[in-house]
Amino acid sequence: MGVATSAEPRPPAPAVHVLKAPYLLFLGDAVESGFAKTALGLRDWAGDKCLAEHALPAATVTTGLPRMSPAAAAAAGARSMVIGVANQGGVVPDSWLPALLEGAAAGLDVVAGLHTRLTEIAPLHAAALQAGVRLIDVRVPPPGLPIASGAKRTGRRLLTVGTDCALGKKYTALAIARGLQARGIDAQFRASGQTGIMIAGEGIAIDAVVADFAAGAAERLSPDASPRHLDVIEGQGSLLHPAYAAVSLALLHGSQPDLFVVCHQPGRAQILGTPGYAVPSIEAVIAQTIAIGRLTNPAIRCVGVSLNTAGMTADAAAEEIARTAQRIGLPAADPIRGGDAFQRLLDACEA
Amino acid sequence: MGVATSAEPRPPAPAVHVLKAPYLLFLGDAVESGFAKTALGLRDWAGDKCLAEHALPAATVTTGLPRMSPAAAAAAGARSMVIGVANQGGVVPDSWLPALLEGAAAGLDVVAGLHTRLTEIAPLHAAALQAGVRLIDVRVPPPGLPIASGAKRTGRRLLTVGTDCALGKKYTALAIARGLQARGIDAQFRASGQTGIMIAGEGIAIDAVVADFAAGAAERLSPDASPRHLDVIEGQGSLLHPAYAAVSLALLHGSQPDLFVVCHQPGRAQILGTPGYAVPSIEAVIAQTIAIGRLTNPAIRCVGVSLNTAGMTADAAAEEIARTAQRIGLPAADPIRGGDAFQRLLDACEA
Numbered sequence: 001m002g003v004a005t006s007a008e009p010r011p012p013a014p015a016v017h018v019l020k021a022p023y024l025l026f027l028g029d030a031v032e033s034g035f036a037k038t039a040l041g042l043r044d045w046a047g048d049k050c051l052a053e054h055a056l057p058a059a060t061v062t063t064g065l066p067r068m069s070p071a072a073a074a075a076a077g078a079r080s081m082v083i084g085v086a087n088q089g090g091v092v093p094d095s096w097l098p099a100l101l102e103g104a105a106a107g108l109d110v111v112a113g114l115h116t117r118l119t120e121i122a123p124l125h126a127a128a129l130q131a132g133v134r135l136i137d138v139r140v141p142p143p144g145l146p147i148a149s150g151a152k153r154t155g156r157r158l159l160t161v162g163t164d165c166a167l168g169k170k171y172t173a174l175a176i177a178r179g180l181q182a183r184g185i186d187a188q189f190r191a192s193g194q195t196g197i198m199i200a201g202e203g204i205a206i207d208a209v210v211a212d213f214a215a216g217a218a219e220r221l222s223p224d225a226s227p228r229h230l231d232v233i234e235g236q237g238s239l240l241h242p243a244y245a246a247v248s249l250a251l252l253h254g255s256q257p258d259l260f261v262v263c264h265q266p267g268r269a270q271i272l273g274t275p276g277y278a279v280p281s282i283e284a285v286i287a288q289t290i291a292i293g294r295l296t297n298p299a300i301r302c303v304g305v306s307l308n309t310a311g312m313t314a315d316a317a318a319e320e321i322a323r324t325a326q327r328i329g330l331p332a333a334d335p336i337r338g339g340d341a342f343q344r345l346l347d348a349c350e351a
Numbered sequence: 352m353g354v355a356t357s358a359e360p361r362p363p364a365p366a367v368h369v370l371k372a373p374y375l376l377f378l379g380d381a382v383e384s385g386f387a388k389t390a391l392g393l394r395d396w397a398g399d400k401c402l403a404e405h406a407l408p409a410a411t412v413t414t415g416l417p418r419m420s421p422a423a424a425a426a427a428g429a430r431s432m433v434i435g436v437a438n439q440g441g442v443v444p445d446s447w448l449p450a451l452l453e454g455a456a457a458g459l460d461v462v463a464g465l466h467t468r469l470t471e472i473a474p475l476h477a478a479a480l481q482a483g484v485r486l487i488d489v490r491v492p493p494p495g496l497p498i499a500s501g502a503k504r505t506g507r508r509l510l511t512v513g514t515d516c517a518l519g520k521k522y523t524a525l526a527i528a529r530g531l532q533a534r535g536i537d538a539q540f541r542a543s544g545q546t547g548i549m550i551a552g553e554g555i556a557i558d559a560v561v562a563d564f565a566a567g568a569a570e571r572l573s574p575d576a577s578p579r580h581l582d583v584i585e586g587q588g589s590l591l592h593p594a595y596a597a598v599s600l601a602l603l604h605g606s607q608p609d610l611f612v613v614c615h616q617p618g619r620a621q622i623l624g625t626p627g628y629a630v631p632s633i634e635a636v637i638a639q640t641i642a643i644g645r646l647t648n649p650a651i652r653c654v655g656v657s658l659n660t661a662g663m664t665a666d667a668a669a670e671e672i673a674r675t676a677q678r679i680g681l682p683a684a685d686p687i688r689g690g691d692a693f694q695r696l697l698d699a700c701e702a
Binding site for chain 1: 498499500501502557558559560561562563565566567591593594595596597598600601604622624625626627628639642643646647
């Protein structure tokens with residue numbers, strides 16, 4: 001490593017991953033849409049960043065975007081080739097490599113959130129060096145993360161928290177940020193996980209940060225802002241999940257949120273991946289979030305509940321939403337369904 | 352990486368760092384005992400593992416152990432050369448390198464818990480390969496750490512928790528384990544930090560583990576045991592520390608302790624390193640530890656308080672200990688001072 005001299009001041013470490021748009025979405029050889037969740041999420045939530053898709057001949061999944069070769073996409077203005085597909089094990093199979101090499105050679109940054117590190121794929125690393133493009137593993141934390149200071153930052157913050165993993169914290173935060181922006185509020189989505197980072201174009205995967213620095217990473221994720229600005233921060237895990245609560249706590253302490261929304265999936269009984277653990281009640285999550293979160297923000301409060309009713313009929317969902325709002329005494333909504341209930345949740349976020 | 356075939360089963364990943372004793376303690380060029388805290392702690396708490404010390408000519412600090420060259424120590428039976436000294440920045444200065452090279456050449460593993468990774472010091476790495484010895488950075492987590500399962504393990508566990516960092520959680524756990532062993536109890540100290548690992552000869556630095564795996568690392572640290580066995584686990588940080596609470600929580604959830612002891616330093620008003628945060632009360636830490644810890648062990652309970660009275664007169668310490676025991680309604684003691692108060696704390700740990 002070179003050493004900076006006083007004549008050559010070292011630039012500050014990048015605070016977060018920053019991706020260049022527009023994206024070419026790479027679908028690999030996906031034949032099931034479940035494996036292309038990232039590409040489909042990008043299409044739905046970052047459509048303005050998505051220029052085209054590229055898939056191998058075996059693929060049947062499509063985002064509906066124009067199909068382009070990497071070279072054609074680069075010529076059309078694409079800046080990054082984003083791997084929007086995962087397979088069992090999170091590795092990059094050899095069959096994907098020619099397409100990725102073509103992307104790098106065409107001048108596209110290659111972006112992934114897999115277990116395999118792009119930089120550890122020797123031919124791709126060499127191609128990227130040669131072409132002068134970046135290989136960005138969005139799960140790798142940026143360098144220079146600080147230990148948390150606990151100091152109060154300016155601006156306002158809302159965090160989505162959950163009764164479990166994988167039930168809508170990211171899309172709830174996105175929907176709230178978009179909904180408030182549509183009302184003219186100065187709101188911004190802050191991504192704490194890999195798909196969120198690709199959607200936002202920047203962020204930090206908090207769960208991949210060494211424990212000592214996790215709260216400091218969360219502090220950096222939502223920096224000082226103007227007094228009326230609202231950061232809407234994607235939550236992770238659950239304070240009542242026996243494996244991931246430390247991630248949730250670091251994000252809570254470092255985010256020092258003024259407001260939080262509890263995300264829940266009606267009907268889910270067991271915590272994912274940990275047999276014997278029941279999904280906690282929304283009330284228990286509200287109480288635990290306040291009990292822990294008040295350390296860094298004594299004014300923390302819950303403003304509402306987001307329900308993932310994807311598996312329910314419209315009538316059943318509406319009934320569940322109304323029943324939950326009454327029981328908790330706060331607005332409840334499924335942000336994906338929207339409607340009046342969601343507008344009431346936005347009112348509460350805005351108040 | 353090679354791929355294991357069925358004919359060549361891959362051995363299981365080592366669960367924790369395991370160090371070979373006896374140790375040669377390396378004191379570098381230390382002239383202040385504060386920088387040799389690790390060596391002095393090893394002398395005091397792992398005297399049976401410490402064979403000799405080795406220092407550079409400039410050093411004035413001594414552990415009182417025999418002084419030996421690395422070659423002489425190896426000939427006398429030493430297996431590891433432990434860097435028992437730190438300097439500002441946690442780096443290995445060039446002036447230490449000849450002694451470390453001599454240790455490796457003499458067949459000693461070289462062990463450190465510094466920010467500099469021993470394996471990144473090229474000449475030392477080469478010397479270790481040549482001599483067939485290990486370079487062990489005890490802060491580097493072992494490979495293959497799992498995501499926590501939350502499953503109840505057999506045996507019993509006690510965790511030391513704190514009102515802040517750096518006030519006696521390691522030495523409290525050591526003293527309790529030793530005190531119970533002296534009573535014939537099947538108790539074992541479990542190290543979660545660098546000095547503790549050197550003292551115990553094994554362990555995992557939980558704060559250096561990626562957040563997603565931190566609770567899983569804590570699960571591995573205190574594995575299944577016989578029903579009457581008690582693991583006495585070194586705590587880290589504080590649940591009410593704005594930077595390190597995630598580490599404390601991961602250790603709490605993964606340890607699933609039956610019992611805990613709160614460690615506190617009378618007179619410390621401010622949390623270390625985070626201006627504006629008052630040290631919480633012992634009562635607040637008891638309440639928070641139970642509120643969070645009951646997720647993985649609903650039977651968790653506090654058995655007493657450990658007070659670090661190092662800066663107090665014997666009379667003032669005795670008074671503070673008695674007053675604290677009365678206020679909390681549980682045994683309180685300074686384990687380093689021992690005495691009847693400490694025996695009552697051990698009674699409570701044993702009950």
